[in-house]
Amino acid sequence: MFGAGSRGGALTNGRAAALAYARAGAAVAVVDVDAEAAQCTVDGITAEGGSALALAADVTDEDSVAAVVDAAVEALGTPSVLHNNVGVTVLGAVDSLSTADWERGLALNATGAFLTCRNTLPHMAAGRGARGDRERVLAGRGAPHRLPLPGLHGGQGRSTS
Ligand SMILES: NC(=O)c1ccc[n+]([C@@H]2O[C@H](COP(=O)([O-])OP(=O)(O)OC[C@H]3O[C@@H](n4cnc5c(N)ncnc54)[C@H](O)[C@@H]3O)[C@@H](O)[C@H]2O)c1
Numbered sequence: 813m814f815g816a817g818s819r820g821g822a823l824t825n826g827r828a829a830a831l832a833y834a835r836a837g838a839a840v841a842v843v844d845v846d847a848e849a850a851q852c853t854v855d856g857i858t859a860e861g862g863s864a865l866a867l868a869a870d871v872t873d874e875d876s877v878a879a880v881v882d883a884a885v886e887a888l889g890t891p892s893v894l895h896n897n898v899g900v901t902v903l904g905a906v907d908s909l910s911t912a913d914w915e916r917g918l919a920l921n922a923t924g925a926f927l928t929c930r931n932t933l934p935h936m937a938a939g940r941g942a943r944g945d946r947e948r949v950l951a952g953r954g955a956p957h958r959l960p961l962p963g964l965h966g967g968q969g970r971s972t973s
Contacts, residue, residue, distance in 0.1 A: 814871050814928050815897035816842040817849025818856070826897040827853045833893065834862030841884035841891070843867045845898075871898045871924030874931075881931045890939030894932045896925050 818827035826844070833840050834857040842857070844850040847868035857864040865887050869880035884891065902909065902917035 813840060813893075813895040813897065814843045814869070814924070815899070816840070816853050816895075817844030817846050818853045819846075819849055821852065821856060827856060829895055829897065830864065831857060831860075831862075833895075834864055835860075838893070839863040839865070839888045841865050841867055841880075841888055843869050843880055843884070845870045871896070871928055872919040874927050877927045877931045881928075881935065885935050891932055891936055892939070894928060894936065896928050898924050898928075 813826065813830050813833065816826040816830040818824045821827075830840050830842050830853050840854075840857060840863070842850045842853045842864050844853075844866075845868065847866065850866040850868060854864040854866040865884065867880045867883055869876040871877060881891075898920055900917060900920045902913050904910075904913060
């Protein structure tokens with residue numbers, strides 16, 4: 813799960829979802845750009861007897877995402893759920909929004925979701941011996957094999973199984 817970190821035990825969306833997965837019996841790869849935040853969520857999971865691994869990655873950096881997915885698969889096995897919780901709401905009308913803020917929104921909401929899907933779904937599909945999952949996920953906001961733009965319209969924070 814990407815963006816699952818928390819600070820000071822605060823019940824963020826990411827922490828709440830990670831706890832829910834763990835309570836359902838999943839071993840959770842808790843990924844966040846903030847390594848301490850990832851560890852904080854893992855501590856919450858293990859404190860109640862769950863299983864989790866803290867990992868640090870930036871969802872906008874492909875090498876970072878690929879490395880953390882490999883580490884999660886190595887430690888926990890084939891993933892069955894991918895949850896992207898990383899996203900940002902960038903406020904501003906088209907005539908007032910800065911290009912920097914526009915690009916930040918695209919990077920976190922669109923590129924981040926794309927990179928986490930692209931690097932995780934092949935493992936999920938291989939584990940099931942099928943490619944249907946990838947098609948279903950990438951079709952989340954459109955047709956199979958067409959460019960998805962999750963997050964641009966508030967579509968972030970969804971899980972995929
Ligand atoms: N909070 C809400 O009420 C709410 C409501 C509807 C939709 N959403 C959407 O849900 C998503 C998550 O919201 P939230 O409130 O949980 O956000 P949040 O900022 O509290 O949590 C996001 C987590 O992602 C991490 N993160 C930030 N940048 C990252 C990066 N580049 N790589 C990896 N991790 C990174 C942060 O450290 C943080 O732990 C957003 O897209 C938001 O728009 C939130």
